[in-house]
Amino acid sequence: MGTIASSASTEPSIENDTAAPVTADEVELVARAKGTAPEVDNTPLEISDDIRMGVLDNGLTYYVQSNDRPGSKVSARMAVRAGGFHEDPLGTGAAHFLEHMMFNGTERWPGTEVQDVLRSIGATIGPDTNAATGTEFTFYEIDVEDTGQRVETAFDVLQQWAGFVTFDEGAVDQEALVVREEVRFRDESGDGLVGVAFDDAYHAETPFEGVNVTGTAASVLALTGDDLQAYYDRWYRPDNMAIVAVGDRSLDDLERLITDRFTDLEARGQTVDPSVPEFDLRTEPYVETLIEPAFGDSFISIDVPLRTWDRNTIGGQRLEWTEVILGLMVDQRLSESVDSGQLDMRRAGGGYFTHNTRLAYMGFNGDAEDLEVGTEAMLTAIEATISDGFTQSELDRAKATVGAFLDQRLETEGTIQDDEIASAMVFHFLQGGDLLSVDDSVDLIRDILSDLTLEKANNHYQWIMTGSEPIIVVVGPDEARVGQASNHLAAIEKSRAADFGGFEDDIVEIDQLMDRPDAVEEIRSSGLARVDGFELEFDNGMRVLFTPSTVSEGEVTVVSESPGGRLELDPDEGSVATTAVDAVAASGVADYSRVQVRRYLADLEVGIGPYLADASEGFSGSAAASDLEVLFQLLHLQATQPRVEDVAFAQQVEFARDLVTEVGLDPSTAADVLLNDALTGGGVLASSPTLDDLDTLTTTDALEIYSDRFSQLDNHVVAVVGDVDDDVVRDLARRYIGTLPAAGDTETPAPLNAPGTVRVEETVGSGSASGAFRLLHVAEADETIRNQVLAEFTTSVLDDRVFTVIREQLGATYGGFSSIEFQEPGDGVELYVSIDGDPGRIDEIADTVDAQLQSLAMGGLRTVDFDEAFSVLASRYNFINNGYFVDLLFDEAYKSDNEVKDRERQFRALSQIDAGDIERFVQLLIGSDDMIDVRVVPG
Secondary structure, eight states: OEEOOOOOSOOOOOOSOBOOOEEOSSOOOOOOOOOOOOOOOOOBOOOOTTOEEEEOTTSOEEEEEEOOSSSSEEEEEEEESOSGGGOSSTTSOHHHHHHHHTTSOBSSSTTTHHHHHHHHTTOOBTTTEEEEEOSSOEEEEEEEEOSTTHHHHHHHHHHHHHHOBOOOHHHHHHHHHHHHHHHHHHHHSHHHHHHHHHHHHHHTTSTTTTOOTTOOHHHHHHOOHHHHHHHHHHHOOGGGEEEEEEESSOHHHHHHHHHHHHTTOOOSSOOOOOOOOOOOOOOSOEEEEEEOTTOOOOEEEEEEEEOOOOTTBHHHHHHHHHHHHHHHHHHHHHHHHHHTTSSOSSEEEEEEEEEETTEEEEEEEEEOSSHHHHHHHHHHHHHHHHHHOOOHHHHHHHHHHHHHHHHHHHHTGGGOOHHHHHHHHHHHHHHOOOOSOHHHHHHHHHHHHHHOOHHHHHHHHHHHHTSSOOEEEEEESSHHHHOOHHHHHHHHHHHHTSOOOOOOOOOOOOSOSSOOOOOOOOSEEEEOSSSSOEEEEOTTSOEEEEEEOOSSTTEEEEEEEEEOGGGGSOTTTGGGHHHHHHHHHTSOBTTBOHHHHHHHTTTSOEEEEEEEOSSEEEEEEEEEGGGHHHHHHHHHHHHHSBOOOHHHHHHHHHHHHHHHHHHHHOHHHHHHHHHHHHHHOSGGGOSSOOHHHHHHOOHHHHHHHHHHHHSSOSSOEEEEEESSOHHHHHHHIIIIITTSOOOOOOOOOOOOOOOOEEEEEEEOOSSOSOEEEEEEEEEEOOOOHHHHHHHHHHHHHHHHHIIIIIIIITOOOSEEEEEEEEOSSSSEEEEEEEEEEOGGGHHHHHHHHHHHHHHHHTTOOOHHHHHHHHHHHHHHHTOOOHHHHHHHHHHHHHSOGGGOOOHHHHHHHHHTOOHHHHHHHHHHHHSSSEEEEEEEEOO
């Protein structure tokens, strides 16, 4: 549950109040040439013949569609055309508070019984059941297995939410504490302050001015049950909402789920118009600066307001896709200008985005050492694109990127999941959109691409960019970096009077990444024990395992792994290893720069990169089946011919410096680092480098650290899963994996030493919204299938307790989670609990977590809790994706046959578990002397 986040260009965190915004009441801006307005085709879009859409007599709209992916499931949705904009008065937070109250009592299920009902049908709040509130709408989601009466119960819940929510004052007062925590985080945290600044900037001088979706702590605590009832009665009406059903049932069955429950639903007030009135675009610039003396990160956001289009028309689709393509060209131009040295900034990019259904922007974002200079430089680069336009090659690359996306849509048409279809229906009702068949939708967009000439693109870009004035938000650590708002404002005029020069495109484009190596034969080939497919072993020690999967048609997932990781590095390399690997990953390969590689990949659906874990390293990525060879080429080159480029290196070092600063400011980040260092002893596994480490790191060092772990891969296993022929994978494996350089055997890294009992209490930063509690118990346990199922079961129970007891009953946190993972290497199991909450109640949170663990260890698991967790796991085990098969292949590679975790064995283990097993498992987890307790609060 939550609010719909702003799509601001860049949103790092800060921790201070903001300076007053500056507007240009009397600034004379240089006149610019303007493009001509487009002609708009208002022909309505049709909807797919697969969709049945109707309106009941009471005005309720519904959408249904039969779909067998993933199969035996149904996605249920309720959409309401009401959000923060519809509050009276504005800014109370009633719309968002009401969303919370849906889970706190209906006429059929008083109190929190509706939460119990949802968990009983396997619909965990978060993964399977969620809700969100925005400025203009609210929606609710339930995804359930189609077994027993689960689907019927899910629609019973929606029916209760649509017309029968209750507002007991005691429940309202209790939930107000939860909502207050969410609001407090927004009002006091860095991320929250940035979000507020963007909301204020975007809403200013529009009908949304004054809208505050979450409200303030004071307004939330002041809301009564009568206030919420009034909002509910006014806006949650049948003629203002839609119900969606998508799943593995007939259209008639899905339609009956709705008509049987919602036909008699009555409105509780007069008909109201939820639409937002028309308004003009901004005619004056808006500049806001945000300064935090101890803040390390910085950014410049420049957003130009655009008109919005009717997405339910052909013309609306044409114009929005045109602006999406223009956004791709903007991003190309700015990022390549930084890479080539033509734009003197640390980074820059941009693109088209929407803040809500009526607020759209062409956004630009970047960072520079001197932010005033950076604003002027970026504005000048933007003005150059307006004045000079884009090039044909830039348009061709943008079209190629969209074309590759369309090709993949066609490839995956048969595997579109229920929830994706349901979401499209929700947004069709709330803000308009494309509900054509995949074929018709692709044809429409291809027609748009074909018709979009360079002249039309440049004319439309000039028209939108000169039709309003920009919103500029600048964030930095001190006044010397940020500068004055008035100077950022003056940069607009300077940029428009500047001599733009010209964009120099001297990039030599490439037509291939590498020559195809000659294939080498494997020394062993065999089948797999638990799934279809094969394993190949090569003379260089590499193994490739493949299993076919049509879970996602036309897509292939590739993940590889070697033992080693950071544990195999020298102690002085460990803290900067992640930065080094990220710098290589952000660079090109072989003799090709990242710009050359990016351009080569523009019309392909492929991506892969390296990862470095504590005890392993490897590569992870995916590709369209038709582009799989390029993925194998990238893997081969990243292993044999990596490179580090100066711009990529500088960017990654800056990101790492930001993390170091955040450790000193943010209790949550600090707690994570303190816990990891307590577990690992720091050293090679230190979570965070020091500023001195980063200052002395060079590009040569980064390449050496990377090559140490990736250029000679030991005992490497490559897992390939997807919709591709066996012979294709065999050939690619022989050419690109079998030809990798051989490496000597490396022993599996030694397991970590037991941490003992460690308690850490720290004070970090000053003014953070939250304190942080982290708990880790380490015990000895073999990673058997039964123990893994016990771990997942116990995690489900603990997460439920975190939600119901610590969040809902205490009202001390907005969220938290637990996990139980088996150590690699080693034979240990780790119980981890992470909760951020009210700094004044961290000890209370910690004591409550301990009490809940002790309760479970002493037989405190209720039958209803057991049944709900069982339903959650049964639902999870019915879900299969390519990631499941990847895990299965690694089990095949590393474990004996009886240890391979397939769904059949997981279900069998689940069916044999009882409450006593959970009690004994929790006793094992918390009974060890190895425990780390970390509590961090702001100073």
